[in-house]
Amino acid sequence: MAEWKSICTLDEIPRLGSRVVRSTSGDIAVFRTSGNEVFALRDQCPHKGGPLSQGLVHGNQVTCPLHGWKLRLDSGEAVAPDEGCARRYPIRVDSGMVFLQI
Amino acid sequence: MSRKKLVMVGNGMAGVRTLEELLKIAPDQYEITVFGAEPHPNYNRILLSPVLAGEMTIQDIILNDHSWYAEHGITLHLGKKVSKIDRVQRRVIAEDGTEAPYDRLLLATGSNPFILPIPGNNLPGVISYRDIHDTDSMIDAAKSYRHAVVIGGGLLGLEAANGLKLRGMDVTVIHLADWLLERQLDQTAGRMLQKSLEDRGLKFLLGRQTEMLIAGESGRVAALRLKDGAQIPADLVVMAVGIRPNTTLAEAAGIHCNRGIVVNDTLQTYDPKVYAVGECVAHRGIAYGLVAPLFEQGKVAANHLANYGISRYTGSVTSTKLKVTGIDLFSAGDFFGSKDTEEIVLNDAAAGVYKKLVIKDNRLVGGVLYGDTADGPWYFQLLRDGQDIHEIRDHLLFGQSHVGDVGHQGHSKAAAMADSAEVCGCNGVSKGTIVKAIKEKGLFSLDDIRKHTKASSSCGSCSGLCEQILSATIGGAYTPAASNRKPVCGCTDYSHQEVRDAIRGEHLTTIDAIMRFLEWQTPDGCEKCRPALNYYLISTWPMEARDDPRSRLINERAHANIQKDGTYSVVPRMWGGLTNSAELRRIADVADKYQVPTIKVTGGQRIDLLGIKKEDLINVWRDLDMPSGHAYGKSIRTVKTCVGAEHCRFGTQLAMAMGVKLEKMLFDMYSPHKVKLAVSGCPRNCAEAGIKDVGVIGVDSGYELYVGGNGGIKTEVAQFFVKVKTDDEVMEYAGAFLQLYREEGFYLERTCHYLERVGLEHARNRVVEDEENRKALYGRLLAELKDAKDPWAERIAGVEKNEYEMLSV
Numbered sequence: 001m002a003e004w005k006s007i008c009t010l011d012e013i014p015r016l017g018s019r020v021v022r023s024t025s026g027d028i029a030v031f032r033t034s035g036n037e038v039f040a041l042r043d044q045c046p047h048k049g050g051p052l053s054q055g056l057v058h059g060n061q062v063t064c065p066l067h068g069w070k071l072r073l074d075s076g077e078a079v080a081p082d083e084g085c086a087r088r089y090p091i092r093v094d095s096g097m098v099f100l101q102i
Numbered sequence: 103m104s105r106k107k108l109v110m111v112g113n114g115m116a117g118v119r120t121l122e123e124l125l126k127i128a129p130d131q132y133e134i135t136v137f138g139a140e141p142h143p144n145y146n147r148i149l150l151s152p153v154l155a156g157e158m159t160i161q162d163i164i165l166n167d168h169s170w171y172a173e174h175g176i177t178l179h180l181g182k183k184v185s186k187i188d189r190v191q192r193r194v195i196a197e198d199g200t201e202a203p204y205d206r207l208l209l210a211t212g213s214n215p216f217i218l219p220i221p222g223n224n225l226p227g228v229i230s231y232r233d234i235h236d237t238d239s240m241i242d243a244a245k246s247y248r249h250a251v252v253i254g255g256g257l258l259g260l261e262a263a264n265g266l267k268l269r270g271m272d273v274t275v276i277h278l279a280d281w282l283l284e285r286q287l288d289q290t291a292g293r294m295l296q297k298s299l300e301d302r303g304l305k306f307l308l309g310r311q312t313e314m315l316i317a318g319e320s321g322r323v324a325a326l327r328l329k330d331g332a333q334i335p336a337d338l339v340v341m342a343v344g345i346r347p348n349t350t351l352a353e354a355a356g357i358h359c360n361r362g363i364v365v366n367d368t369l370q371t372y373d374p375k376v377y378a379v380g381e382c383v384a385h386r387g388i389a390y391g392l393v394a395p396l397f398e399q400g401k402v403a404a405n406h407l408a409n410y411g412i413s414r415y416t417g418s419v420t421s422t423k424l425k426v427t428g429i430d431l432f433s434a435g436d437f438f439g440s441k442d443t444e445e446i447v448l449n450d451a452a453a454g455v456y457k458k459l460v461i462k463d464n465r466l467v468g469g470v471l472y473g474d475t476a477d478g479p480w481y482f483q484l485l486r487d488g489q490d491i492h493e494i495r496d497h498l499l500f501g502q503s504h505v506g507d508v509g510h511q512g513h514s515k516a517a518a519m520a521d522s523a524e525v526c527g528c529n530g531v532s533k534g535t536i537v538k539a540i541k542e543k544g545l546f547s548l549d550d551i552r553k554h555t556k557a558s559s560s561c562g563s564c565s566g567l568c569e570q571i572l573s574a575t576i577g578g579a580y581t582p583a584a585s586n587r588k589p590v591c592g593c594t595d596y597s598h599q600e601v602r603d604a605i606r607g608e609h610l611t612t613i614d615a616i617m618r619f620l621e622w623q624t625p626d627g628c629e630k631c632r633p634a635l636n637y638y639l640i641s642t643w644p645m646e647a648r649d650d651p652r653s654r655l656i657n658e659r660a661h662a663n664i665q666k667d668g669t670y671s672v673v674p675r676m677w678g679g680l681t682n683s684a685e686l687r688r689i690a691d692v693a694d695k696y697q698v699p700t701i702k703v704t705g706g707q708r709i710d711l712l713g714i715k716k717e718d719l720i721n722v723w724r725d726l727d728m729p730s731g732h733a734y735g736k737s738i739r740t741v742k743t744c745v746g747a748e749h750c751r752f753g754t755q756l757a758m759a760m761g762v763k764l765e766k767m768l769f770d771m772y773s774p775h776k777v778k779l780a781v782s783g784c785p786r787n788c789a790e791a792g793i794k795d796v797g798v799i800g801v802d803s804g805y806e807l808y809v810g811g812n813g814g815i816k817t818e819v820a821q822f823f824v825k826v827k828t829d830d831e832v833m834e835y836a837g838a839f840l841q842l843y844r845e846e847g848f849y850l851e852r853t854c855h856y857l858e859r860v861g862l863e864h865a866r867n868r869v870v871e872d873e874e875n876r877k878a879l880y881g882r883l884l885a886e887l888k889d890a891k892d893p894w895a896e897r898i899a900g901v902e903k904n905e906y907e908m909l910s911v
């Protein structure tokens with residue numbers, strides 16, 4: 001059963017940055033946008049498995065550090081013309097704490 | 103709030119491109135209605151030529167299919183010609199009575215082929231060459247008739263003639279001027295072109311004029327009579343004698359026209375509610391007939407329709423390329439020349455190569471290339487940039503040296519490559535794949551090619567080849583932007599220079615401030631512009647602007663190089679390539695402790711530990727106890743040295759000592775791109791100083807300094823800069839040169855590209871000739887590097903520690 005787990009405070013994720021969560025089901029990248037929204041994606045680019053957490057965040061997208069694919073943080077979908085999708089995880093912020101559902 | 107209504111008349115290339123640009127920047131501003139006289143959605147008119155030649159089908163050249171209009175909520179009236187504009191009530195009325203009200207109107211009615219006013223011009227079998235309907239008529243005629251005559255030996259006429267010939271017809275081209283393409287080519291090139299078309303079986307009657315067309319028994323055209331009395335058989339006559347801007351509708355509505363619908367620099371007509379773009383327009387007295395300028399117009403018109411109101415269209419320089427497979431022809435600008443111009447000509451009739459460049463006041467103003475057009479895009483770029491060419495004049499005609507470009511089997515001429523040949527060695531993309539994508543996906547720019555095929559998106563060494571393929575496929579529709587006006591990225595229309603000027607002029611000190619002031623089109627920029635802005639801020643206001651780690655790509659943020667499997671490599675600094683037993687022992691211990699899978703000696707005279715986990719980086723650095731080698735940074739990389747006079751029997755100067763001093767002076771220097779130096783102890787040059795950003799060669803009387811060398815993608819030999827006597831002078835001249843580059847270089851421009859842009863003379867004037875300026879530059883460099891910190895030591899002390907710590911659940 002997937003359950004909500006607290007992972008860190010919002011402040012611990014840099015604005016326009018990310019953190020990596022180690023979990024039994026693999027690494028999960030959590031991102032924070034300039035508008036303080038948070039998103040979680042499997043830390044693996046659909047192209048060749050690049051660690052998305054190491055990419056540059058802009059708007060609601062992250063650019064993969066290896067070959068520059070852009071992925072949408074809200075859906076995990078690659079931005080056209082590239083095609084592919086990184087798995088998404090539910091995530092929310094509650095009184096400054098970040099919770100991830102896994 | 104109800105949306106405003108935008109109506110567009112004319113569903114062609116210029117109009118629809120304007121809508122695309124508009125939807126990009128203001129997707130919800132208008133409720134859009136489009137009228138198109140043709141029954142088809144927007145297609146790539148340019149590619150009617152390959153369709154006629156049998157290389158493609160109509161289906162392949164559709165640019166926006168019905169679903170595109172539906173997706174954007176556009177009401178599309180196809181096969182409906184607008185016959186009236188009611189400017190008082192602001193509505194348009196089509197021939198069939200359909201009406202649409204507008205708040206803004208966009209006219210994009212294109213042009214009409216000119217029909218010669220001669221008897222018989224309306225007979226069946228007499229057509230022009232403009233749309234799908236004409237193309238279908240030609241394809242049909244080729245099935246049942248034999249004799250085709252094309253009137254007009256311009257680009258369109260020749261492409262029509264070539265296509266009809268390939269479809270098996272017997273084709274004669276009648277042309278009024280004395281040589282073909284007289285508006286694009288000089289006589290010599292025109293003759294060479296004629297010869298190669300004749301070799302393919304086309305016939306030409308030059309300097310001749312048509313008098314009338316004669317019907318046969320069936321009522322269809324059967325013959326053509328020339329003014330000199332000669333008569334030739336003709337079952338199909340294609341008139342390709344020019345186009346006239348289609349202003350009928352605008353004129354009837356009382357909108358001012360003068361050889362086109364007259365618009366200002368914002369593409370607005372005399373009626374402020376009405377905009378116009380494309381071939382129907384006269385801008386500063388010019389009506390353009392090629393796609394590239396029309397697209398530029400579309401971009402500006404969209405900007406104003408979206409009420410941004412910042413951009414201006416100021417006219418275009420165009421270039422042309424004939425799209426006949428196997429024939430290589432390029433021309434641009436003013437190639438006839440005048441009494442104030444000079445010409446450089448190469449005419450190798452046996453090899454079928456002709457090149458002519460026209461130069462005025464040390465600038466390229468025009469050119470014609472026949473047989474070898476590989477350098478067409480480069481010349482065109484020089485022309486648009488208005489770059490001073492006197493430094494490269496003696497080898498200008500031989501083109502941009504492609505010699506050093508690697509990764510595509512030495513190919514430099516796209517035309518000569520087989521479809522299966524690899525163009526992009528990084529991503530394994532063949533010529534055939536690129537051509538196919540250009541045609542089927544409707545690509546118009548190098549950027550499109552990068553996005554869709556990945557070719558030239560990595561190291562970029564095949565950009566030139568891709569440009570050639572693009573211009574051969576879509577003709578003059580491809581024109582590279584002048585390099586000083588190329589936008590930084592898709593987030594803005596401003597160029598690197600404009601951004602730098604704004605940062606200085608407006609005293610902007612944060613990325614947010616730049617984006618606000620220059621009205622960035624995306625919320626936080628992207629991975630291309632943010633690192634550039636971050637660099638410009640720091641290099642302009644070194645004491646004020648703060649580094650933004652979030653605007654650095656991963657290597658510079660983590661201070662190590664990311665590997666394909668997500669691990670990192672660590673390259674500690676070895677000053678001047680020197681090390682000692684203690685360092686080597688620590689490296690060995692680290693390798694054991696962290697089970698480093700690979701240890702490698704790099705091309706930069708030091709040691710690389712590869713395959714380190716990110717969470718181990720800080721500990722590895724602590725245990726190594728050596729400073730960062732910045733192998734990841736846009737910064738000083740290495741100063742390569744030879745053993746020099748310290749040991750070598752030929753050495754004239756202490757190369758190792760000089761190298762270590764330079765490397766220590768430049769430690770932690772942030773620059774537009776990476777910087778590499780080398781010091782050799784004598785002209786045997788074992789440190790390869792000839793391919794470094796700054797190369798120092800010891801000679802008996804002192805040192806020679808060379809600048810702008812590059813050993814990477816494009817091998818570029820460094821140019822002699824200055825000769826000096828002492829070590830201190832080496833530091834001062836090298837330092838001042840690098841500071842100039844830091845202050846003026848564009849982000850990701852190596853010194854060789856920077857010098858190509860500004861000229862070596864500029865750098866010499868600032869550094870060598872002007873002592874005061876040199877000392878000032880050098881002073882600023884030293885001041886900025888005075889507090890240089892080792893980023894590894896800082897991180898061991900706790901800076902940015904979140905970067906390296908994993909979270910757990």
Ligand code: SRM
Pocket residue numbers: 663664665671673702703704705706707708710731733734739740776778793794811812813814815816852
């Ligand atoms: C490690 C090393 C190869 C080696 O094993 O020898 C290397 C490795 C990389 N080089 Fe290099 N280059 C290395 C020496 C060179 C050299 C030779 C030299 O420095 O003497 C050159 C040609 C000389 C020159 O730069 O003019 C070189 C020209 C490039 C280029 C092309 C630069 C250009 O302007 O044309 C790139 C791409 C870029 O920087 O955009 C590049 C990029 C890279 C990157 C950073 C690619 C990347 O983005 O991941 C590689 C990182 C691998 C890693 O994770 O460590 N590397 N690279 C060398 C490290 C030297 C060092 O000690 O710092």
Ligand SMILES: Cc1cc2nc3c(=O)[nH]c(=O)nc-3n(C[C@H](O)[C@H](O)[C@H](O)COP(=O)(O)OP(=O)(O)OC[C@H]3O[C@@H](n4cnc5c(N)ncnc54)[C@H](O)[C@@H]3O)c2cc1C
Pocket residue numbers: 111112113114115116117137138139140147148149150151182183184185210211212213231232233258261348351379380381382390391392393394396425576577578579580
């Ligand atoms: C065979 C051929 C090859 C070419 N090759 C090249 C090349 O290699 N490179 C290059 O740069 N350019 C080339 N061109 C030129 C290029 O295609 C044109 O410059 C471009 O298509 C002009 O775009 P436009 O939108 O202004 O006009 P068009 O694309 O002609 O669109 C205008 C549209 O408006 C419609 N229209 C007109 N009046 C009305 C009305 N009252 N109501 C409704 N609809 C109306 C027309 O039917 C037409 O569909 C070529 C052209 C042809 C015909």
Ligand code: SF4
Pocket residue numbers: none
């Ligand atoms: S180390 Fe350099 S040459 Fe080798 S694969 Fe990487 S970028 Fe290419």
Ligand code: FES
Pocket residue numbers: 045046047048049050064065066067068069
């Ligand atoms: S692995 Fe992400 S772009 Fe290649």
